[in-house]
Amino acid sequence: MARVFAKLVSVDFPVYDSKHRSLKNALVRTMTGGSLSQDTSNHVIVQALREISFDFQSGARVGLIGHNGSGKTTLLRVLSGVYIPTRGELKVEGKIATMINLTLGMDFDLSGRENILIRGSIMGMSRQAIRNVTEDIIEFADLGDFIDLPMRTYSSGMSMRLAFALATCGNADIILMDEWMSAGDADFQSKAEKRLLTHLKKAEIVFIASHNTSLVTQQCNWIVRMTHGRIDKIEANIPRIVAKQEPVVNGKK
């Protein structure tokens, strides 16, 4: 059973200007002390997330909606374990997969096959697991013999398809997505959407951060509206949210 539980999670970002990025200035500050330190140590702090609380369990399809800067991406990073909350309690039970930047870690001078190995390893897959899915990826991405050529020789569609096929082959309990993914031409898009939906269906909990309200209402059974790093009052006040048993996927029950 996967579960994501957050209680009053807050994230504060220190914003250092060049002065606070300097060790020399820091040393001068500590040595001179007193009056000088008072006005220089007050660096700006951005409250990226403020008192986020929720409890999502298996079956939850959570859409995070909000403007730029409302904290969606920061929240995803907190859930993925990249950012440790400054305050509050976060419990994540289950294996997490992030689908944010699908080509991150890939090297376009290496072959597709080598990049599957690299990216797969970064995603936490074992060599054996990578070997098991490689053929499936090559077939789905329709790469043929190109798989052993450097990725710089690929068309943008080809590298997109490879990255997409790889991102949708693991088996995570919790999936974090930044915007809905679509890849390639119209022909491939329906094929990709089908694969993505099957992949998401396997996961127990899915978080999708998006600007697209209609898409989120279509795909998610929970909608979290965020402004200025807060979850909007109505939902933030629910102390414990129990997910529906049947997740709504693609509008069908």
Add this chain to the structure above:
Amino acid sequence: MIHLWALLAWVEIRQRYRRSKIGPFWLTITMACTVAGIGPLYALLFGIRIENYLFYLTVGMVVWSLISGIVTDTSNSFISSEALLKEFDLPAALFIFRSIYRNFIIFMHNLVVVAVVYLIYPVSLGISLLTVPLALFMIFWAGVSIGSIMALLCVRFRDVQLVIGNVLQIVFFMTPIMWKPSMLGEKAWLLNFNPVYVFLQSVRGPLTGESVDSSLWLAMLGICLFTTLVASWMMGVYGNRMRYWL
């Protein structure tokens, strides 16, 4: 997952020498040129016969490039992996290991130069040669702990990297790499306060027939233990904040 750092180190080396036929052996050639250029000149300046000097210089330069490479690369290892660190919950140590492993791969390539010089001007190698792997392990260990401290400092204070570059340049001249410890005469004991000398000498000594004092081993162990303590304290206190500083 276990070998991800090795994989990433290999990718990084491939990246740097992309589309070049001999790849990282470019570094070997650079090293060979350096030694071939400096060797005869300094043998002349110091009035030492080249056959007594070139192998000493080569080993010194190769080990120095390992040590300075580790210091430079580890201090940059969090900054240069910003994107990965911000998207995946990968252990920070992985990036330190990658930087160190990369430099050991380069070191292996440079050993070719050592071997060639050895064939031209053979020296007698004794049983003490067996301690070289242990000395290299100590460099690795110190690299992990000092590298973690440096990497963390460099993320928070962006001017540290410049300082490290300058310090390394000075240390190169203050460490007996081009010159010999015996040239200091009775002031040679001063070298014991140079940590780079301690690590360098533990590798070079057995190869060039100089004895490695047991005090050197104790010093290395002391440095490793102390920096490990500092590094684990810093990682414990600031490790979680590091990604916010990127």
